Amino acid sequence: MTVTYDKLFIDGGWVAPTTDRRIEAINATTEEPLGSVPEASEADVDRAVQAARTAFDESGWATTNPTERAAALNRFADALEKRAELLTRSVSLQNGMPLSLSEQFEGGYAVALLRYYAALATSTENEERRPSPLGFDTLVQRSPIGVVAAIVPWNYPVVLAITKIAPALAAGCAIVLKPSPGTVLDSFILAEAAEEAQIPAGVINWVPGGRELGAYLVSHPGVDKVAFTGSTAAGRLIAENCGRLMRPVTLELGGKSAALILDDADLNKVTEGLYFASLANNGQTCMACTRILAPSSRYDEVVDAISAWMSSLKVGDPLDPSTQVGPLASAEHRNRVEGFIDKGRAEGARLVLGGGRPKDIDRGWFVAPTVFADVDNASTIAQQEIFGPVLSVIKYDGDDEAIKIANDSDYGLGGSVWSNDSERAMSVARRVQTGTIGVNGYVIDLNAPFGGVKASGIGREFGPEAMSSYQQLKSIYLPG
Missing domain, CATH: 3.40.605.10 (Aldehyde Dehydrogenase; Chain A, domain 1)
Incomplete structure (x- = not known):
C-alpha cells in the first residue's frame, strides 16, 4: 500500500x-x-x-x-x-x-x-x-x-x-x-x-x-x-x-565526536552505553561518537570488546522491535559510506569487523557494522563525518593525549568520557572542545542547550x- x-x-x-x-x-x-x-x-x-x-x-x-x-x-x-x-x-x-x-x-x-x-x-x-x-x-x-x-x-x-x-x-x-x-x-x-x-x-x-x-x-x-x-x-x-x-x-x-575510554573504564558498561552514543539510527546521527579513543595499555582489549559488541548487534528490518541496526536512508548514502570504508582500507587502517554489506540480506540499503583499528587520527575516516555504522579505534597514551586527539578535529558537537572515577571523567569532559558531552553515557536533555563549536x-x-x-x-x- x-x-x-x-x-x-x-x-x-x-x-x-x-x-x-x-x-x-x-x-x-x-x-x-x-x-x-x-x-x-x-x-x-x-x-x-x-x-x-x-x-x-x-x-x-x-x-x-x-x-x-x-x-x-x-x-x-x-x-x-x-x-x-x-x-x-x-x-x-x-x-x-x-x-x-x-x-x-x-x-x-x-x-x-x-x-x-x-x-x-x-x-x-x-x-x-x-x-x-x-x-x-x-x-x-x-x-x-x-x-x-x-x-x-x-x-x-x-x-x-x-x-x-x-x-x-x-x-x-x-x-x-x-x-x-x-x-x-x-x-x-x-x-x-x-x-x-x-x-x-x-x-x-x-x-x-x-x-x-x-x-x-x-x-x-x-x-x-x-x-x-x-x-x-x-x-x-x-x-x-x-x-x-x-x-x-x-x-x-555535522560532527566527528570522540568517545574517550579511560584506562579504568568498565568495558561492559562502555559497550552498553555506546549504542546510543555511537550507533543511534544506524550511525546516521550528527553527534555520534564514531572515534573510539582507547588507552595503549588496554588497546587490544578495547578493540576486542568493541568488535564483539558490534558483531552481536541484530541487523535487519527496522520495524522488527528487536532490530538494532537497520538500513541506511538511500542507495546514494550507502554508496557514500562504502566509499569511506574503502578509503579506510586504502589509508592503512586495519579492518576488524564488517566492511561490506550483510551476507544474509539481499535487498535494502544495508551496511554491516564495521570496526577499524590502528587508525591514525589524521586519516580520512577519523576526520570526516561518515554517517553510518562505522567506528574507528584510535590509540592514546595518557589523559592529556586523549584530550588532544579528541580536540584534533574540525568538529565539536558531541562526545563522551568513560571511567570508573566520575571526578576524573568530569575533569576530562571539561577540557574537550565540544558543545555537548556525556559522562559514562550520552543522553540529550531537552532542558539544556544542544549545539556545536567549530x-x-x-x-x-x-x-x-x-x-x-x-x-x-x-x-x-x-x-x-
Missing part, C-alpha cells in the same frame, strides 16, 4: 501546488515505493512566506497571551501523540531508523518538546526592569523575531522539525518548514496534526523540496531568521547568505536558550 498526497499545507489549509512535480518516498528496507507528495516550487514558497508574514504581522499571534500560545502547543502535542504509531513507522520505513529509537525520539521526544515549550512560554517573563548604574531604570523587552525559515534533514525529521517549531511558536513567531526530500511523508502527518490542533492560519507552513528550494527560502526577503540542521558544507553556504543579508541564523551541523555550528537548540534565539531584544530607557 502506498500513500499519496496531492496538496501542500500552507496558510492553515491544503492547497494545490503550482507545479506537477512530485517527490517519491522509497522504503529503505525493500527499495519499493512508499508513496509520493507534491514538490513545492518557488511560487509555493512565496505563498508560504506571505502566509507566515501575514500571520505574524496581522493575525495577533505574535502579541497573543502566552497562555494561548501554550494551549495551541499542547493541542498540537495531543494531536501528534494520537498519530505516534503512524508517524514513527513512517520514519522507520523511509530512513531505516530502528522502530525502538523512532518511538522514543520521533514519537515521545517530539511530544515532550512541544509540552516543554508550552510550559516555558507561560513561565518566561518577556519584560525585565533593570536598574542602571547611571541612576535610572531600563525596561528590557523580548519580542518574537518574526518569520522563520526552517530546513530539516532526513535523519530525525520529526524531532528536528519540532526543535524549531516548538520554541519558535512559543516565542510568537510564524514558520515555514522545508523538509528533506529523503523523508517527506512524516511532514504531511505533522501538518495534519497541526490542522487538528487548530494552529492559526499561516503560523506553520510546509514546502517540501530539494537544495535549490532551500536556498530560495533562506534568501527570501520575507524571512527574518533561518534555522538549519544538516551538513557543514550546506551550513557554510547558508551562513554566507545570512551574513550578507544580516539575517540571524542557527546552524546545527565546524559543528552556530547557536543552540533545546532549553530556554533555543526560545531566546527566536526573540529579539529592545531596551527602553526610562531616565525620567
Whole structure:
C-alpha cells in the first residue's frame, strides 16, 4: 500500500501546488515505493512566506497571551501523540531508523518538546526592569523575531522539525518548514496534526523540496531568521547568505565526536552505553561518537570488546522491535559510506569487523557494522563525518593525549568520557572542545542547550536558550 498526497499545507489549509512535480518516498528496507507528495516550487514558497508574514504581522499571534500560545502547543502535542504509531513507522520505513529509537525520539521526544515549550512560554517573563548604574531604570523587552525559515534533514525529521517549531511558536513567531526530500511523508502527518490542533492560519507552513528550494527560502526577503540542521558544507553556504543579508541564523551541523575510554573504564558498561552514543539510527546521527579513543595499555582489549559488541548487534528490518541496526536512508548514502570504508582500507587502517554489506540480506540499503583499528587520527575516516555504522579505534597514551586527539578535529558537537572515577571523567569532559558531552553515557536533555563549536555550528537548540534565539531584544530607557 502506498500513500499519496496531492496538496501542500500552507496558510492553515491544503492547497494545490503550482507545479506537477512530485517527490517519491522509497522504503529503505525493500527499495519499493512508499508513496509520493507534491514538490513545492518557488511560487509555493512565496505563498508560504506571505502566509507566515501575514500571520505574524496581522493575525495577533505574535502579541497573543502566552497562555494561548501554550494551549495551541499542547493541542498540537495531543494531536501528534494520537498519530505516534503512524508517524514513527513512517520514519522507520523511509530512513531505516530502528522502530525502538523512532518511538522514543520521533514519537515521545517530539511530544515532550512541544509540552516543554508550552510550559516555558507561560513561565518566561518577556519584560525585565533593570536598574542602571547611571541612576535610572531600563525596561528590557523580548519580542518574537518574526518569520522563520526552517530546513530539516532526513535523519530525525520529526524531532528536528519540532526543535524549531516548538520554541519558535512559543516565542510568537510564524514558520515555514522545508523538509528533506529523503523523508517527506512524516511532514504531511505533522501538518495534519497541526490542522487538528487548530494552529492559526499561516503560523506553520510546509514546502517540501530539494537544495535549490532551500536556498530560495533562506534568501527570501520575507524571512527574518533561518534555522538549519544538516551538513557543514550546506551550513557554510547558508551562513554566507545570512551574513550578507544580516539575517540571524542557527546552524546545527555535522560532527566527528570522540568517545574517550579511560584506562579504568568498565568495558561492559562502555559497550552498553555506546549504542546510543555511537550507533543511534544506524550511525546516521550528527553527534555520534564514531572515534573510539582507547588507552595503549588496554588497546587490544578495547578493540576486542568493541568488535564483539558490534558483531552481536541484530541487523535487519527496522520495524522488527528487536532490530538494532537497520538500513541506511538511500542507495546514494550507502554508496557514500562504502566509499569511506574503502578509503579506510586504502589509508592503512586495519579492518576488524564488517566492511561490506550483510551476507544474509539481499535487498535494502544495508551496511554491516564495521570496526577499524590502528587508525591514525589524521586519516580520512577519523576526520570526516561518515554517517553510518562505522567506528574507528584510535590509540592514546595518557589523559592529556586523549584530550588532544579528541580536540584534533574540525568538529565539536558531541562526545563522551568513560571511567570508573566520575571526578576524573568530569575533569576530562571539561577540557574537550565540544558543545555537548556525556559522562559514562550520552543522553540529550531537552532542558539544556544542544549545539556545536567549530565546524559543528552556530547557536543552540533545546532549553530556554533555543526560545531566546527566536526573540529579539529592545531596551527602553526610562531616565525620567
